[in-house]
Amino acid sequence: MFEFETVVKYLPNLLHGALLTAGISAGAIVLAFLGGILLSQMRVSGLKVLQLPVRAYVSFIRGVPFIIQLFVIYYGISLIGVDMPTWLIGMLALAMNSAAYQSEYFRAGLESIPPGYIEAARALDMSKLQILLRIKMPLVFAKLVPPLTNEFILVLKNSAIVSIISVVELLRTGQQIITTTYRPTEIYIMVAAIYLVINLGLMLLINLYRRKQSVWTGRSGGDRA
Amino acid sequence: MTIDFSILLDFYPALLHGLYNTILICASSLVLGMLLGVPICMLRMSASAVVRFIGKSYINVVRGTPFLVQVYLLYYVGPLYGLTLSAFACGVITLTIFGSAYFAEIYRSGVESVPKGHLEAARSLGMSRFQAFTRITFPQMMALIIPMLTNQLVGLVKESAILSTVTVHELTFAGTRIIGETFRYFEVYIALALLYWILNTLLAALADKWEAHFTKYMKRNKRSEWI
Numbered sequence: 001m002f003e004f005e006t007v008v009k010y011l012p013n014l015l016h017g018a019l020l021t022a023g024i025s026a027g028a029i030v031l032a033f034l035g036g037i038l039l040s041q042m043r044v045s046g047l048k049v050l051q052l053p054v055r056a057y058v059s060f061i062r063g064v065p066f067i068i069q070l071f072v073i074y075y076g077i078s079l080i081g082v083d084m085p086t087w088l089i090g091m092l093a094l095a096m097n098s099a100a101y102q103s104e105y106f107r108a109g110l111e112s113i114p115p116g117y118i119e120a121a122r123a124l125d126m127s128k129l130q131i132l133l134r135i136k137m138p139l140v141f142a143k144l145v146p147p148l149t150n151e152f153i154l155v156l157k158n159s160a161i162v163s164i165i166s167v168v169e170l171l172r173t174g175q176q177i178i179t180t181t182y183r184p185t186e187i188y189i190m191v192a193a194i195y196l197v198i199n200l201g202l203m204l205l206i207n208l209y210r211r212k213q214s215v216w217t218g219r220s221g222g223d224r225a
Numbered sequence: 226m227t228i229d230f231s232i233l234l235d236f237y238p239a240l241l242h243g244l245y246n247t248i249l250i251c252a253s254s255l256v257l258g259m260l261l262g263v264p265i266c267m268l269r270m271s272a273s274a275v276v277r278f279i280g281k282s283y284i285n286v287v288r289g290t291p292f293l294v295q296v297y298l299l300y301y302v303g304p305l306y307g308l309t310l311s312a313f314a315c316g317v318i319t320l321t322i323f324g325s326a327y328f329a330e331i332y333r334s335g336v337e338s339v340p341k342g343h344l345e346a347a348r349s350l351g352m353s354r355f356q357a358f359t360r361i362t363f364p365q366m367m368a369l370i371i372p373m374l375t376n377q378l379v380g381l382v383k384e385s386a387i388l389s390t391v392t393v394h395e396l397t398f399a400g401t402r403i404i405g406e407t408f409r410y411f412e413v414y415i416a417l418a419l420l421y422w423i424l425n426t427l428l429a430a431l432a433d434k435w436e437a438h439f440t441k442y443m444k445r446n447k448r449s450e451w452i
Binding site: 059060062063064065066067068069071072075076079153156157158159160161163164171178184185188189191192195196199200203 | 228285286288289290291292293294295297298301302305379382383384385386387389390397410411414415417418421422425426
């Protein structure tokens with residue numbers, strides 16, 4: 001029943017779709033990384049005017065399904081009258097979603113830095129920007145590699161939803177092949193397998209990093225991904 | 226096009242009905258998923274490497290593939306093999322399978338968080354394995370895993386919106402139908418977002434109370450330290 005011919009024949013098309021999936025997700029995660037830093041800086045700024053909007057934003061993103069966020073952005077953009085390719089809208093929606101989560105990671109990371117480090121840096125006459133770039137960010141980032149990779153897995157999985165606004169990524173490519181071949185079994189299993197391989201690869205990277213980090217810090221690594 | 230939220234007033238019964246179905250689907254798959262998570266966690270923590278591998282594979286496959294793909298697999302591929310389900314049943318089943326993998330991992334992290342010494346002490350006091358679990362491991366792991374369970378529940382509610390793509394009559398689907406009649410995309414999706422947000426925020430608040438109940442003994446212990 002399982003036709004391997006179909007799988008072999010359409011694998012290049014699916015891999016092409018997977019490339020777009022990976023591209024959109026990678027672009028989204030980079031944008032979200034920058035957005036997350038900005039949001040976390042607003043959140044720890046101590047100014048209510050900056051804190052409240054960030055808190056509302058994070059709460060909104062965390063409390064609303066991604067598919068609804070995507071539609072709000074999709075139709076919101078068309079309401080303003082801006083013409084944007086759908087893949088860019090999908091990427092923006094993924095980035096806006098992930099930025100909220102990443103800002104929370106950064107905040108937790110920033111709060112875990114011993115105040116003595118900052119005082120020492122200030123005593124050495126570093127500017128605020130220098131402290132952020134040379135002290136805070138390297139410390140936070142070393143700690144955040146596993147959760148950020150995990151976040152990449154989440155973004156990859158969410159990116160399948162972007163197919164609904166007709167971005168021809170991995171899942172949509174699969175659906176298009178199904179409409180011509182009518183072999184949903186093979187194609188959907190292949191699509192799932194490709195997502196799985198990418199994500200398992202990322203999980204493996206997290207574990208490798210943890211093991212390496214545990215050598216540096218002497219703490220046990222372990223499989224928590 | 227102007228934004229006009231007043232059109233929603235005519236459709237609020239449909240939205241409420243969708244909300245009711247969303248809650249029904251999530252509640253059933255929460256219960257079923259938490260139950261299914263138990264045997265999967267047992268597989269995952271088994272002493273036999275083969276059984277452990279099976280448990281781990283199940284968890285990795287479920288957690289490593291998008292929920293939307295899982296839904297499509299069951300809904301479009303299932304009927305080819307005689308597995309014809311109503312959209313509602315398909316939704317509950319996929320959400321249950323999806324949740325069970327996460328619940329299994331949550332249980333595992335809870336069990337592993339309890340120091341081995343506690344269990345050894347209980348066993349050396351003559352408690353059976355079952356007693357040691359219900360009296361020593363379970364109360365301690367609950368305090369730790371309740372926030373994770375809550376997060377997962379909120380996660381289920383959010384994933385359930387995806388079920389609208391296979392015509393499950395939940396909140397998002399109700400919204401899509403209203404859009405079909407009114408073409409008010411933006412207003413309807415904003416209303417949906419608000420409804421989901423309120424639901425999830427309420428769930429999180431309820432869970433906080435529940436957590437307080439399970440961590441009460443910790444606070445008591447803290448006080449007894451002072452006395």
